[in-house]
Amino acid sequence: MRRLMLRAAVLLLFAASPVWGADTIKVGEIATVTGDFAAYGVAEVESVKIAVDEINAAGGVLGRKLEVVMYDCRTRQEDMVNAARRIVEQDKVVAVIGPSGSGLCIAAAPVFNRGRVPHLGTLPTNPLVTTDETGKVRPYNFRICFLDPYQGRMMAYFAARDLKASRAAILYDVSSDYSQGQREFFVKGFEEFGGKIVADEGFRGEDVDFRSQLTNIKDSGADVLIFPFMGKSLPLAVKQARELGLKTVIVGGDGYGDFMWEVAGNALGDTYWVSHVDRYDPALKGFFDKYRERTGTECQEFMNAVMAYDCVYWLKDAIERAQSADPVKVRDALEQTANLELLHCTLTMDEFHNPKDKDGVMLRCDPEQRKALFFKKVRPE
Template identity: 60%
Template sequence: MRKLALTVLLLALAGTICGAAFAEDTIKVGHIAALTGDWAAYGKTEEMAAKLALDEINGAGGVLGKKIELIVYDWKARPEDAVNAARRLIDEDKVVAIIGPNGSGGNIATAPLVNSKQVPQIGTLPTNPLVTVGEDGKVKPYNFRICFTDPYQGKLIANFTAKDLGKMKAAILYDVASDYSQGLREFFVESYKEYGGEIVADLGFRGAQDVDYRAQLTEIKNKNADVLVLPNMGKEMALIIKQARELGMNEIVFIGGDGYGEFMWEIAGDAMENSYWITHVAPEDPNMAKFFADYKAKYNDECKEFANGVMAYDAIYWLKDAIERAGEADPVKIRDALEATKDLQLHHATLTINPADHNPQDKDGVVLIAKDGKGQFFKKVKP
């Protein structure tokens, strides 16, 4: 009996030792992605692109001689779920850093937690300034982003609308329940007026609840706007565009930001044609050719939500670089390395981080034109 008990004890100890050894051989990284709900197309693409990056990095020997292990949780595009995911990643999974989520609201919600726990977080596409800087103007030490911000994006949209399109009478239809939408609207209005543009209608709706926008669109039609600015996410924008064309708004031009998604064509169809979208990357960028080819080879599918895919992919590579410069998988040292990033050549851009606000500096914006059933490169812009 004693021999059996001793054997069980030895096996248990061996299991504990082996488990600890396995844990030491991996660097755990969290990923918060919208895998279900209205943003699932974005989140699933992010997850697949991040795993592609990990396959490449781990296949080349990993980081500091260790493999990176990615732990992914669904935030369902709900801030409370983002907080729960971040808490689980930090307290239970013991990750050294977190990638995502893509939404501003999710990152703003998780900020108190990641800063109190001292675990760095890289938002993939959260453009609201409050993601990395508090209401007091002070930088949030452990929050970073790989994308440009709403003030910059708003200025890009305003510049392109007024200078390139020559459209000086704008209507706006925005989601009053979205930090992203409200922020982008605010900064567009500010910049558009500086360019001499006039806001003839500024109307709201409630995302995830409203699906009929005909009342607002009728008012916009009656105000004779020549451009409709949509600072929203894909599903709502597609429905708005479809309903606008059904109301006979055939001359108005649609323009929006990085909420654009290829799945919008499935909702709006040909109504999408000749709309414009300011985003972060274009599929035609030659620097991204290998990524798109490798993504298709691995998943037998196109990377349709390419902005999300590219940001998640390069966020993993940025984190890899930071861990290497930190010299160890320590969250505080990784944070310091992220903040010190300068002239890092990623796949989609050269990245330099401003320590004062943890935002990328001077990134080009890309204008896509919706044409022939997909978003296509139109031009690069910088105000």
């Protein structure tokens, strides 16, 4: 296996007072700091720093400071597995936070379960992150976001009910568990709501030219275009669609990020995106102010940032309820989470280690403001 190229173990936090001793609680983090999803990973790393600094400044957890050990998985499954092995077997952490990619989390799930260390996914939405192929729950895998079945159905409900669309075309990444899952559940929901799939085009994650697929879509007569993928491919596909004269409304999953404006610009007009949070919710302002103060930049990948931040506080709550930093006891407490007030939601775990009854948000891109603004909350039938 290829060794991780970034630092073997990067301590992200340092004590303000004397050097920390063994009496700290180690928290693991795996993030996509480099690679196609680097923007998402950097936002998660900075947000974890903010949350841990706040907690340590307030006295820590059970009277102990939190100490974070981070690895960069570079958006590669083999690097994710290597990082998981090292963080579980050598670093002896209480739990691991991140990353956001479904395929990455699924690849490393056996490592966390063999090592009996809980894993908190930030934005991995594929069902197999927390359950295996038989539907059995993975004991040590959790997530703070809603799932692909839910957001696939959200897109279908929104397209059929709000946009009054009846003919949908899909462009999706055949190499991505995330993308395939959203596509599958969109198709199922859209057909249930009376719609018809008139084009179903695939590409592979490394592709940068989608004109052939988009030409087929243009010829299909679709009245809505579904983009259930993420990363650098997303703004490229939006831009190329508009360059080909496709004026069809575009609806996508939670892959939206503010970085897309740099590539697609005004082509993002008349596009809608599933979101876990409203970037402009007043309750989030204090967090984003801290992010700006710490990094000197605006928080572009706001969904990743908020989810990572809340994962830290979720873990803090579980450690306190367990009255222990033992990973097995913390796992039990995570499973029993109910009505926990976090920054973006009130969190309750269901029997499959997923959030229960979370509302989804639809965002609409505004080219004049170059922002994705709140459009409406959606909880599909």
